[in-house]
Amino acid sequence: MSTNDMDGTDQIRERDYTGAKLGMWLFLFTEVLLFFGPFLLYSVYRYRFGADFHGASRELDLFIGSVNTAILLTSSLTMALSISAMQKGSKGLSVALLFITIALGGVFLANKYQEWMSKIGHGIYPNSQTLLGQSRGRVLFFGLYFFMTGLHGLHVLAGMVVLAFAAVLVITEKITPSDPIKLENAGLYWHLVDVIWIYLFPLFYLVT
Amino acid sequence: MAETLKWNSSGAESFYRTGRGLFSWIFTVDHKRIGILYLCSILSLFVLGVSFGFLMRLELITRPGPFIMSAQTYNSIFTLHGVIMLFLFIIPATPSVFGNFFLPIMIGARDVSFPKLNILSWWFYVAGASIAIYSLVSGWAPPDTGWTFYAPYSLRTGTNVTLGLLAVFVLGLSSILTGINFVTTTHRLRAPGMSWRRLPLFVWTLYATAWVQIIATPVLGVTFVLVMMERVFGIGIFDPAKGGDPIMYQHLFWIYSHPAVYIMILPGMGVISEILPVFSRRTVFGYSAIVYSSLGIAGVGSLVWGHHMFISGYSYTAGVLFSFFTFMVAIPSAIKVFNWVGTMYKGSIKLDPPFLYALAFIFLFSIGGLTGLILGTLSVNVHLHDTYFVVGHFHYVKFGGGGFAFFAGLHYWFPKMFGRLYNKARATVAWFFLFIGFNMLYFPMFILGYEGMPRRYYNYLPQYHGLQVVSIVGSWILVAGLILMFGNLVYALFKGEKAGVNPWGGETLEWRIPSPPPAENFERIPVIEHRPYEYK
Amino acid sequence: MEEKEGSAKKPQYRTYVFVWIGLLMLTWLTVTLSSANVAGLGMITPMAIASAKALLVVSFFMHLKYEKGFFKALVLVPLGVIIVVSWLVYSDVLYRR
Numbered sequence: 051m052s053t054n055d056m057d058g059t060d061q062i063r064e065r066d067y068t069g070a071k072l073g074m075w076l077f078l079f080t081e082v083l084l085f086f087g088p089f090l091l092y093s094v095y096r097y098r099f100g101a102d103f104h105g106a107s108r109e110l111d112l113f114i115g116s117v118n119t120a121i122l123l124t125s126s127l128t129m130a131l132s133i134s135a136m137q138k139g140s141k142g143l144s145v146a147l148l149f150i151t152i153a154l155g156g157v158f159l160a161n162k163y164q165e166w167m168s169k170i171g172h173g174i175y176p177n178s179q180t181l182l183g184q185s186r187g188r189v190l191f192f193g194l195y196f197f198m199t200g201l202h203g204l205h206v207l208a209g210m211v212v213l214a215f216a217a218v219l220v221i222t223e224k225i226t227p228s229d230p231i232k233l234e235n236a237g238l239y240w241h242l243v244d245v246i247w248i249y250l251f252p253l254f255y256l257v258t
Numbered sequence: 259m260a261e262t263l264k265w266n267s268s269g270a271e272s273f274y275r276t277g278r279g280l281f282s283w284i285f286t287v288d289h290k291r292i293g294i295l296y297l298c299s300i301l302s303l304f305v306l307g308v309s310f311g312f313l314m315r316l317e318l319i320t321r322p323g324p325f326i327m328s329a330q331t332y333n334s335i336f337t338l339h340g341v342i343m344l345f346l347f348i349i350p351a352t353p354s355v356f357g358n359f360f361l362p363i364m365i366g367a368r369d370v371s372f373p374k375l376n377i378l379s380w381w382f383y384v385a386g387a388s389i390a391i392y393s394l395v396s397g398w399a400p401p402d403t404g405w406t407f408y409a410p411y412s413l414r415t416g417t418n419v420t421l422g423l424l425a426v427f428v429l430g431l432s433s434i435l436t437g438i439n440f441v442t443t444t445h446r447l448r449a450p451g452m453s454w455r456r457l458p459l460f461v462w463t464l465y466a467t468a469w470v471q472i473i474a475t476p477v478l479g480v481t482f483v484l485v486m487m488e489r490v491f492g493i494g495i496f497d498p499a500k501g502g503d504p505i506m507y508q509h510l511f512w513i514y515s516h517p518a519v520y521i522m523i524l525p526g527m528g529v530i531s532e533i534l535p536v537f538s539r540r541t542v543f544g545y546s547a548i549v550y551s552s553l554g555i556a557g558v559g560s561l562v563w564g565h566h567m568f569i570s571g572y573s574y575t576a577g578v579l580f581s582f583f584t585f586m587v588a589i590p591s592a593i594k595v596f597n598w599v600g601t602m603y604k605g606s607i608k609l610d611p612p613f614l615y616a617l618a619f620i621f622l623f624s625i626g627g628l629t630g631l632i633l634g635t636l637s638v639n640v641h642l643h644d645t646y647f648v649v650g651h652f653h654y655v656k657f658g659g660g661g662f663a664f665f666a667g668l669h670y671w672f673p674k675m676f677g678r679l680y681n682k683a684r685a686t687v688a689w690f691f692l693f694i695g696f697n698m699l700y701f702p703m704f705i706l707g708y709e710g711m712p713r714r715y716y717n718y719l720p721q722y723h724g725l726q727v728v729s730i731v732g733s734w735i736l737v738a739g740l741i742l743m744f745g746n747l748v749y750a751l752f753k754g755e756k757a758g759v760n761p762w763g764g765e766t767l768e769w770r771i772p773s774p775p776p777a778e779n780f781e782r783i784p785v786i787e788h789r790p791y792e793y794k
Numbered sequence: 795m796e797e798k799e800g801s802a803k804k805p806q807y808r809t810y811v812f813v814w815i816g817l818l819m820l821t822w823l824t825v826t827l828s829s830a831n832v833a834g835l836g837m838i839t840p841m842a843i844a845s846a847k848a849l850l851v852v853s854f855f856m857h858l859k860y861e862k863g864f865f866k867a868l869v870l871v872p873l874g875v876i877i878v879v880s881w882l883v884y885s886d887v888l889y890r891r
Contacts, residue, residue, distance in 0.1 A: 069371045069446035075865065076438045076472055079872045084476035086876055087510055088484070091495060093880075094506060094887050096837075116825050120818060123847075127814040130855040134807055177492030186501025193493035193500070197484065234857075241855045248847045251821075252840035256828040473875050509883050560875065561882060576886035 067231055074235040078242045081205070085246050088198050092253060095190045102187020107257035109174075110195070111165060115255040118161050119247065122206075125154035126244040129213075129237045139227045141220060148217045151240065155210045162203055166196070195254055202250055205243045212236045262759050263770045263784055270781075272677065272774040287373035290775060293359030294675070295380050300351050301744075303387055307342035308740065310335050315699075315733040318726050322717040329716040333402035334417070336714055338394060340405025341422060345429050346387055348660045349518060352525035353471075354383070354436055356667050357464045359675060361440060363768045364458045366449025366786060368778045371442040372435075379435035386429035393421035404714060406515070409496035409507040413488050420489050423482040430479045433521075437471030440464050449767075451786035458766045458790045459542065462549050463528030466556040470517045470524075474560065478514030481507065505570050512563035520559040522656055523623070524552060526663025527594055530616045533670050534598050535791040536764045537613035538605025542791045544597040551590035551597075558587045568639045577636055584634035591627050595620060610762070611685035615666035618693050622658025626651060629704065644714075647707025653700045665692070665743065672747060673761045677774040678754030684746040691739030698732025766790050805854065813854045820847050 096103045132147035169192070173180035176193055216236040219225045225233045273290045276282070283291060314335050317325050327335065358376065362369050370376050394400045401422040403412045412419050444465045448457075457465075485507070487493050494500030496507040535542045542548065564572070564580030598620055607613070629651040633639055642648065673679055702725040707713075711722045718726070760769040767786075771779060824843040853859040858866060 066371065066446050069442050071865075072445060072868075073372055073375075073438050073442045075868060076441055077434075080434050080438075080472055080476045082872050083473055083875070084480045086879075087477050087480040090510070090880060090883060091484075091506055094503070094883070095501075097887065099501070112825065112829070116821065119821050123814060123817045123821065126817075126851060126855050127810055130810045131807055134805065134810065176487075176494065182500070189494050189500045190502065193495055193502075196491075197487060197493055197495070201480075201483075238856055241851055244855075245848045245851050248844050248851070249841075252824060252828075252837075252844050256824060256840045257837070469871070473872060505886070509886070513879060561878065564882065564886070571890075572886040573889035573891065575889040576882065579882060579885050 065229065065231075070231045070235065071238075074238050078238060081242055081246075085198075085201070088194060088201070089249070089253075092194050092198070095187070095194070096257070099185075099187025099190060102185050103191050104257050106188045106191040106195075107254060110255050111168070112255050114161055114165050115251060118158050119251050121154050121158050121161070122244050122247050125151045125158070126241055128154065129240045133230065133234055133237050136220070136225070136227055136230045136233055141227075144233070145217055145220050148213055148220070152210050152213050152217075155206050155213075159203060159206055162199065166199075198250060199254070202243070202246055205246070209236075209240045209243050212239055263780060263782075270772050270776050272772065273777045274774060276777045285377065287369070287377055288777060289358050289362050289369050289373065289376060290675075290779075292376050292380055293355050293357075296350065296354040296358060296383070297675075299380075299384060299387065300347055300355060303342055303346040304351075306391075307339055307347055308737065310339035310342065312733055312737055314339060315730045317716075318718070319730050321720070321723060330399060330402065332716045333404075333714075334394075334400040337401045337404050337422075338390075341390060341401070341426065344405055344518070344522075344656075345426050346383075346390065348522045348656055348664075349433065350383060350429075350436075351664045352529060352660070352667060353440070353464055353467055353521070354380075355664075356460075356529065356671060357436070357440060357525060360671065360768055361443060361461060361464055362447065363771065363775060363779050364461050364766055365444065365447060365452055366767055366780065366784050367443065367447035368780065368783075370439045371446055372439050375435050376439055379432045379439070382428055382432035382435065386425045386427075386432060389421055389428060390425035393418040393425060397421070406511060407482070407485060408511075409485060409488075409502075409504040410498060412485055413497055420486050423486050427479050427482050427486075430475045430482075433471050434475050437468040437475070440468035441472065444468075449783050449786055453786075455545075456786055456789050459531035459545070459548055459552075460525070460528035463524045463531070463552050466552045467521050467524045470521050470556050470560065474514045474517040474521075477510060478518075481510040481514070505567070505572050508567050508570055508572075509563070512566050513560075516563035516566065517556075517560045519652075519655065520555055522660040523663075524555060526619065526660045526667075527552065529663045529667040529670070530598060530619050531594075532764075532766065533612045533616045533666055534601045535793070536670075536762050537608045537610055537616075538602045539608075539763070539793050540601055540605040540791075541793055542597070543600035543603070544593075545789065545791075547593055548597050551593040554590035555587060558583060558590065562587055562634075565634050565639075568636060569643045581634055581636050585631065588627060588631055595624060595627075611680075611682055611689060612666050612670035612762070614686060614689045615662055615669055618689065618696075619659060619662040619666060622654050622662060622696065626654030626656075626658055629654065642707060644712055645707035646703040646711045646713055649713045650700045650703030650707060653703070658696060658700070662692075668747070670762070671768075672750070673757035674768055674773045674775070676751055676754075677757050677772075678750050679757045679761060680746055680750035680754055684742065688739050688743035688746060691735055691742060693739075695732050695734070695736030695739050699729050699736050700732070702726075702729045702732075765792060805857075805860070809854065813850050817847055817850055820850075 128147045128151045132144045132151065135141075135144040135147060169175065174192055175181065176196055181189055181192055213236055216225065216233050219232055273288055276288070277286070283295060286292065286295075313326065314332065317323060317327050317332055317335075319325060323329070323332075358370070397418040399417045401407075401419045402415060402417045403419060403422075407419065407423060412423075444457075444461060484493075484495050488496060492500075494502050496502045496504050498504055531542060531548055561583045562580060564576050565584045568577055568581075598616075629647070633642055633648060633651055669680070669685060706722055706725050706729075709722070711718055757773045759772060761773075762769070767784065768775070770784070820843050824840050827839060827843075852869075858869065
């Protein structure tokens with residue numbers, strides 16, 4: 051046994067496609083449960099401070115929110131198409147679609163940044179004097195807004211990094227049409243981030 | 259007796275010899291080496307945790323104090339004792355050490371599904387442990403909130419709470435990765451013929467535990483992130499002054515932390531279920547009952563977190579529901595105890611050290627479980643909440659249960675992991691000291707608590723002094739037992755007799771390969787033809 | 795060695811585009827309903843629409859529709875936990891004095 055462990059193990063283990071996918075789904079479950087905590091808090095506080103939540107929600111920019119939703123949904127489409135392209139063997143198309151996906155994620159974050167900045171410009175951010183002078187429901191709404199969209203934004207950012215790595219792996223032939231699991235798992239992650247946004251959007255922008 | 263699987267002589271070299279030097283260890287992907295890494299790091303932190311507990315006990319020998327530390331230090335010490343013992347010792351101990359080492363071997367696999375994630379999870383563990391220790395020595399003072407980090411105090415105290423929370427968050431990542439690895443491995447890498455009904459019981463409990471790790475840990479993670487954000491940015495989610503609800507913190511905290519109790523105890527129950535058949539030379543009694551009760555404990559155990567909150571001021575409706583589920587979870591636990599006793603019945607019992615530790619486990623865990631029922635009763639809980647009764651109860655469950663199961667596993671698998679035999683007589687003496695010391699240390703706490711002594715107090719009324727002294731002397735005996743036990747094992751590491759393939763006469767797969775096992779465990783993946791524990 | 799179930803069935807590009815159009819329409823619907831402020835809809839309608847969208851993403855984009863029953867059953871585990879845990883938390887929140 052002169053070879054080091056890493057080589058030895060990799061040679062002997064057969065590629066386990068379903069196992070890799072199972073591991074990814076289990077990881078996604080942990081992400082779902084991670085977001086479940088703040089979602090639960092949101093629902094409890096909304097139950098208690100319904101009127102405040104309603105009022106505060108009106109102040110968020112529904113237009114930017116809707117556009118961002120469309121952007122993220124579109125990025126999910128390009129992601130899914132990228133995987134299809136890979137499975138069908140068109141490597142170039144797959145990489146191009148990956149880059150479009152990353153770019154759309156970037157646009158989403160840029161919009162989010164604008165939105166945050168405009169709120170902060172109005173003196174509305176956690177622990178600000180303006181916000182603390184307002185009702186408790188509004189403090190909680192904006193506290194949750196910044197926390198949850200911030201946490202989601204971090205996941206978008208992480209997703210973009212993951213996709214960039216996937217693109218590199220495709221280009222260097224580490225991801226191939228016969229072994230596309232890493233790309234598929236990266237896609238699963240990206241779609242999950244989209245699903246979380248699908249729920250965040252009505253919670254913060256559509257409280258009627 | 260089970261037939262030894264053949265290895266040609268060159269391949270049977272132990273996994274200790276596959277690489278030399280530090281890097282061959284800390285960057286290894288071999289599940290056995292990772293198990294050993296965990297063993298070393300977890301035991302170092304265990305020593306630290308024991309020292310804190312020992313000092314905390316010692317402080318109470320005089321009243322009103324100070325004897326050896328100030329009140330503020332006392333608060334930090336019980337916090338750190340809790341954080342280290344729970345998050346750094348007992349939660350990872352059995353799954354990460356024995357799970358990593360034996361899960362792949364027991365199902366007839368060469369490694370876990372994601373070996374690289376496996377070593378990453380150890381790295382997260384080391385990072386978390388380092389941050390926890392750093393929070394001790396940096397900043398104004400170590401965290402003083404107790405291991406529960408209850409809001410709103412944890413939001414306001416000037417002590418190093420943010421770092422402490424970060425440490426637990428990172429440890430959570432480690433726990434999640436291990437969980438994902440174990441579930442995937444159990445589903446995907448079982449040897450041919452290793453059907454679900456032929457899985458060793460330890461594997462079943464690891465599987466159930468891994469699910470709890472995956473599902474519950476993220477909730478704690480995000481809760482701690484919220485508290486950190488509150489401390490740094492003041493977002494106000496749990497702060498009553500800003501409209502937040504501290505009881506929601508308690509909910510979210512216990513949604514993880516109660517199931518975490520089952521992360522601590524379930525793998526231990528698996529270890530016991532492995533040991534009893536071997537030393538009784540009998541098939542385990544009620545294999546299916548043990549399997550289903552493991553799953554039942556993992557399931558129902560996730561629904562009982564509210565019994566930590568009976569007097570928090572939450573609704574009576576919730577109190578009744580949580581009390582009900584608390585009584586329900588006693589059923590699968592009791593089923594297990596019946597099965598273990600049934601396994602021993604009419605067996606030809608060998609009183610070897612692993613078996614003695616297993617017996618101690620059953621005894622101590624039963625006391626811990628039954629006192630849990632007393633605490634789960636709504637009206638009684640009003641009187642006993644936050645008293646020494648609770649402290650006694652959870653030490654019986656976690657240390658008497660989880661801890662003794664870990665020691666049992668250590669004595670059972672030591673020959674396999676290190677290829678050496680330890681001195682049985684000395685191990686038995688150590689076991690005796692541990693058992694006596696343990697009961698002297700924790701049993702008086704039930705009486706103290708019943709008489710009204712609150713937990714976490716630096717000073718106490720004179721009438722509690724007598725029992726406090728008994729408990730403190732018990733802690734000395736316990737520590738003596740620990741020193742004896744570890745001393746004996748360390749001695750055996752260097753001077754012990756060589757262990758054969760199967761020193762105990764076990765029937766599971768790990769007893770059919772050399773001790774210590776070779777790098778890839780099996781030369782040829784074995785084909786499983788019958789259920790485990792088939793003694794003729 | 796098993797067949798690679800997931801990559802064996804390749805959904806058409808067209809399918810994905812249809813799903814995407816559906817998602818955009820649902821977004822338009824939920825925004826319109828909320829702006830029109832139809833009385834009595836509360837939180838139920840937006841959440842129902844969000845769940846429909848999530849189901850589309852999970853079934854098609856995440857391929858769950860094409861997976862074996864095992865994966866479908868697996869998804870029920872976190873969902874079940876979320877429902878039961880929420881129920882227990884609300885047994886406190888709704889009845890607190």
